[in-house]
Every structure is written in C-alpha cells, then in structure tokens.
Amino acid sequence: MAAGPQAAMAQVGSSGLISATEMLVAAATFCLLLLLTQTRRQHTPKGLRRPPGPRGLPVLGSALELRKDPHLVLTQMSRKYGDVMEVTIGSRPVVVLSGLDTVRQALVRQAEDFMGRPDLPSFKYISNGHSLAFSYECGDAWKARRKLAQNALKTFSIAASPTASSSCLLEEHVTTEASYLVTKFLQLMEEKQSFDPNNYLIVSVANVICAICFGKRYDHDDQELLSVVNMNTEFGDVVAAGNPSDFIPLLRYLPNRAMAAFKDVNARFNAFIQKIVQNHYTTFDKEHIRDVTDSLIGHCQEKKTGEDVRVQPSDESIISIVNDLFGAGFDTVTTTLSWCIMYAALYPAIQKKIQAELDQTIGCERRPRLSDRGKLPYTEAFILEVFRHSSLLPFTIPHSTTKDTVLNGYYIPKNTCVFVNQWQVNHDEKIWKDPSSFKPERFLNAAGTEINKTEGDKVVIFGLGKRRCIGESIGRWEVFLFLTTILQQLEISLAPGQQVDVTPQYGLIMKYKQCECFQMKKRFPTKSSA
Numbered sequence: 083m084a085a086g087p088q089a090a091m092a093q094v095g096s097s098g099l100i101s102a103t104e105m106l107v108a109a110a111t112f113c114l115l116l117l118l119t120q121t122r123r124q125h126t127p128k129g130l131r132r133p134p135g136p137r138g139l140p141v142l143g144s145a146l147e148l149r150k151d152p153h154l155v156l157t158q159m160s161r162k163y164g165d166v167m168e169v170t171i172g173s174r175p176v177v178v179l180s181g182l183d184t185v186r187q188a189l190v191r192q193a194e195d196f197m198g199r200p201d202l203p204s205f206k207y208i209s210n211g212h213s214l215a216f217s218y219e220c221g222d223a224w225k226a227r228r229k230l231a232q233n234a235l236k237t238f239s240i241a242a243s244p245t246a247s248s249s250c251l252l253e254e255h256v257t258t259e260a261s262y263l264v265t266k267f268l269q270l271m272e273e274k275q276s277f278d279p280n281n282y283l284i285v286s287v288a289n290v291i292c293a294i295c296f297g298k299r300y301d302h303d304d305q306e307l308l309s310v311v312n313m314n315t316e317f318g319d320v321v322a323a324g325n326p327s328d329f330i331p332l333l334r335y336l337p338n339r340a341m342a343a344f345k346d347v348n349a350r351f352n353a354f355i356q357k358i359v360q361n362h363y364t365t366f367d368k369e370h371i372r373d374v375t376d377s378l379i380g381h382c383q384e385k386k387t388g389e390d391v392r393v394q395p396s397d398e399s400i401i402s403i404v405n406d407l408f409g410a411g412f413d414t415v416t417t418t419l420s421w422c423i424m425y426a427a428l429y430p431a432i433q434k435k436i437q438a439e440l441d442q443t444i445g446c447e448r449r450p451r452l453s454d455r456g457k458l459p460y461t462e463a464f465i466l467e468v469f470r471h472s473s474l475l476p477f478t479i480p481h482s483t484t485k486d487t488v489l490n491g492y493y494i495p496k497n498t499c500v501f502v503n504q505w506q507v508n509h510d511e512k513i514w515k516d517p518s519s520f521k522p523e524r525f526l527n528a529a530g531t532e533i534n535k536t537e538g539d540k541v542v543i544f545g546l547g548k549r550r551c552i553g554e555s556i557g558r559w560e561v562f563l564f565l566t567t568i569l570q571q572l573e574i575s576l577a578p579g580q581q582v583d584v585t586p587q588y589g590l591i592m593k594y595k596q597c598e599c600f601q602m603k604k605r606f607p608t609k610s611s612a
C-alpha cells in the first residue's frame with residue numbers, strides 16, 4: 083500500500099523529505115477519501131447499477147496503470163468492462179465512454195446530461211478561469227458566449243468576403259501561408275540534406291488564426307510568437323485526460339514541475355493575448371470591425387442594459403474568447419498537417435495517388451482552392467484516414483455530467499468526470515476492418531469516385547454534440563488547402579537511412595518525436611502563383 087503513493091510522488095518529481103506533519107495530513111486525507119468513496123457508492127438509487135470497472139488501489143485508484151498511454155490502457159480495459167466503465171483516478175470516479183453508439187448516445191442523444199466540464203484544478207489556470215472550452219460553467223451565459231464565438235469566427239474565416247480576392251478570408255490567409263511554406267521548404271532543401279517542417283508549419287498555421295482573430299501576421303522568426311506557439315506541449319501534457327495531479331489532491335501540495343511549467347505557460351499566453359487586446363481597445367472603431375477581437379469588443383459595448391444579467395456574459399469572459407480560439411486554433415491544425423506529411427512520406431504510393439488526382443483535377447497552372455474540395459475524393463479519404471489512424475486527439479477534453487443520469491442502464495451521478503475515448507472509437511475492430519492499417523480507400527465507394535459519407539461520419543476526432551469543436555469547418559478547410567498546395571508542388575520523402583519514430587507521444591494532442599528527417603523536391607518547374 084505504501085509503495086503506491088511513493089511511486090506517484092516520484093512521478094511528479096518530488097525532491098524534498100516528508101515531515102511527520104505531512105505524513106499525518108496524508109494519512110488523514112487517505113482516511114477521508116476512503117470514507118468519501120464509500121459514501122459516494124452508497125448513493126446509487128435502488129434498482130440501478132454503477133458502471134463496472136477495475137477496483138484500483140486505495141488513494142491512487144488506477145492512476146499508476148494510466149500513467150503511460152491511457153488511451154491504449156482504457157481501450158484494453160473497455161474490452162473487459164464494456165463501453166460504459168468506471169475507473170477511479172486518485173479519489174475520483176471517472177466514467178470512460180467507448181464504442182461509437184455509446185458515445186453518440188451520450189454526447190448527442192443525451193447531450194444536455196453530458197455537456198459539462200469537470201472542475202479540475204489545472205483548468206482554473208486557463209484564461210484565468212474564463213475559458214470557453216475548459217471552465218466548469220455551461221449555463222445560459224456560457225451558451226451565449228459559445229454562439230458569439232461561432233459567429234465571430236465564421237464572419238472572419240469561411241463566410242463569403244466582399245473585400246477578399248479569394249472566395250473567403252480563410253482561403254486568402256491559407257493560400258498566402260502555404261505558398262510561403264513551399265518556398266521556404268525548397269530553400270531549406272538547398273541549405274540542408276533534410277529538415278523538420280513542423281517548426282515552419284506551426285508559425286504558418288498560427289498566422290492564419292492570428293489573421294482571423296487579430297488581423298495580424300507574424301514573421302517566421304518573431305520571437306514573441308515563437309515563445310507562445312512553442313509551449314503547447316507543456317500545456318497539452320497537463321490538460322490531457324488523466325493527469326494525476328488533477329485527481330490526487332495530495333500531489334497538489336508537492337513540488338510538481340509539469341504543473342509549474344503549465345502555470346507559467348498560461349501566464350505567458352494570457353499576457354501575449356492581453357497586449358494585443360489592449361491595442362485593439364486603443365484603436366477600436368465601431369464603423370470598421372477588423373477581426374474577431376474587434377467584433378467581441380463591439381459586442382461588449384453594445385450589450386443592452388435591459389438584458390437578463392444572469393444570461394449576460396461579463397466583458398472579461400467575452401474578450402477571453404480570443405484566448406480559446408487562438409489557443410485551440412493552431413496546435414490542432416499544425417499537428418494534423420504534421421501527421422499528413424509523415425504519412426505521405428511513409429506511404430509514397432499513396433502520396434503519388436493524391437498527386438495524380440491533383441494533377442488531373444487542378445493541374446499545375448493554378449493553385450488549389452476551397453471549391454476544389456468536393457472534386458478530390460482520394461485526397462479527402464487520405465485526410466479522414468490521417469484523423470482516424472493517428473487519432474491525434476485521443477480523448478475529447480474531459481466532460482462532466484450536469485445531472486444524475488442513466489446511460490446504457492448504468493447510473494451516473496451529477497458532476498461525474500467523463501472521458502470520451504476517441505482513439506478507441508477510431509480503432510474499434512467492431513466497426514473498422516483491419517483498423518491498424520493505413521488505408522484511405524476504406525472511405526471511398528467501390529468505384530473509388532466518391533467519399534462514403536457513412537464511413538466518414540464514423541471517425542470521431544472533433545467530439546460530438548453540444549461540445550463539438552467550434553473550429554471544425556475551419557480546421558478541415560485549412561488542412562485540405564495547406565496539404566493540397568504543398569503536395570501539388572512538392573514531393574515529400576524521408577531522408578535515406580534515417581530512422582523515424584512515429585510512436586504518438588501521449589498528450590491532449592499526440593505528436594511524433596521531432597526529427598530533421600524530411601526531404602522535399604519540386605514536382606514541376608516554377609510557376610507564378612495563380
């Protein structure tokens with residue numbers, strides 16, 4: 083019993099000795115937690131059962147088992163306990179959902195019951211507790227903010243723009259950035275044998291969301307932007323489902339390097355955005371709304387005094403929407419593109435098929451546009467397979483029940499933390515043939531001419547229901563346009579003799595290990611961009 087807590091302490095990098103008082107506090111906490119766990123279990127209403135699951139250790143629950151690759155461990159456990167199971171992490175029961183039907187049942191059909199977020203300690207540091215994505219709040223004021231965010235985002239990205247030379251602002255921003263990337267990659271190939279494209283991808287993708295949110299583009303060597311976009315791993319390590327210090331209260335009082343880095347990342351991130359927002363306030367002109375930040379400031383100023391104040395979000399929480407949009411808008415898309423590039427390099431025959439489709443449909447005289455998307459089924463199937471196979475967001479952000487509820491016959495009390503295992507759904511042998519193989523064809527009709535929509539809808543990577551990602555359309559469009567622009571012009575390969583490790587590193591967003599192993603070469607003689 084004693085070995086468990088010690089192992090957990092070692093895991094978070096405890097360096098000091100434990101005093102007698104600390105031991106007493108630990109023992110008291112232990113007894114209290116046992117008592118609480120038991121009291122909680124006694125409250126299951128008559129005739130109903132709690133979901134099955136492993137017993138776990140006292141105080142730690144299943145925390146040690148979940149230390150490495152929880153998406154794989156929980157997938158394995160779901161084979162034994164089923165699609166609704168309960169694990170205990172530390173002192174806290176967590177319901178884990180697997181299986182497409184169960185996930186749809188909970189997040190879509192019982193959407194209101196499962197739309198909450200748990201009050202995890204780490205979430206309070208994000209956007210000073212005002213985060214749209216991570217805060218505990220999910221009432222009417224939150225719903226109003228989510229709507230506001232969706233509308234502002236749409237206006238400055240995929241809505242038709244009378245001023246843009248492209249079909250919409252998003253197309254204009256991505257085309258600019260993707261063309262820059264192609265030139266940069268070729269320049270790097272002249273300077274080096276091989277390189278890591280991810281360092282450049284992240285700035286280009288960040289520039290797209292910066293243009294939408296702040297009307298601003300940064301140089302690729304801008305140190306301020308680089309210091310913000312390069313701290314996403316520290317962020318993702320802590321907010322990923324199953325972080326022990328969110329579940330084991332004792333760990334919060336011990337030195338914890340990951341948590342310290344997380345707080346620092348959030349403080350720096352908030353300061354970066356705050357500076358831009360202040361600048362927007364100074365130059366704000368309600369007749370000339372430039373970007374998402376302006377539109378949010380405008381909304382704060384227009385708020386009607388007669389509105390029900392309980393429903394009315396505060397100015398601070400409205401403005402902090404840009405933190406969410408910027409934060410969620412670059413690492414997700416960059417990591418998807420980085421997996422696309424890796425799969426294209428690992429499977430040259432698949433890459434050639436995409437390029438053949440691009441050559442046939444678009445040619446080399448003009449650049450891809452968003453309107454080409456429906457005409458490139460193989461490319462679309464490749465993107466779907468990248469989402470499915472990599473399952474780069476193995477879990478959604480943790481959910482929580484908003485009321486006592488019943489799922490598949492199991493009782494789940496209000497405020498229960500819920501993990502949705504997207505990785506399991508995307509690799510479930512019951513719905514996918516040979517799920518570990520990378521096969522874009524699985525998403526095409528028999529003739530290979532169209533996407534099979536039913537198969538495509540089985541991939542769960544943006545969540546579902548009331549918490550479904552609000553940047554889904556933007557994310558999908560961006561991935562399509564960046565990828566097609568790059569593959570139209572460049573052939574991607576791995577440098578001969580280079581070993582690559584494609585094992586996903588667990589986090590909120592899973593990446594492969596960084597490597598300077600890519601080579602790219604021009605497919606056609608240079609054309610002026612059209």
Ligand code: HEM
Pocket residue numbers: 214215216228235291406407408410411412414415418475477478479480543544545546548549550551552553554556557558561
């Ligand atoms: C390939 C790209 C992307 C993927 C795979 C992705 C995936 C996800 C997932 C899994 C969630 C959590 C859903 C849940 O908790 O049930 C989420 C939430 C969210 N995403 Fe995305 N996302 C992507 C791009 C974007 C972009 C480009 C933006 C903004 C511009 C964005 C903004 C958000 C926001 C604000 C939330 C929180 C929604 C809420 O809590 O109600 N995402 N996303």
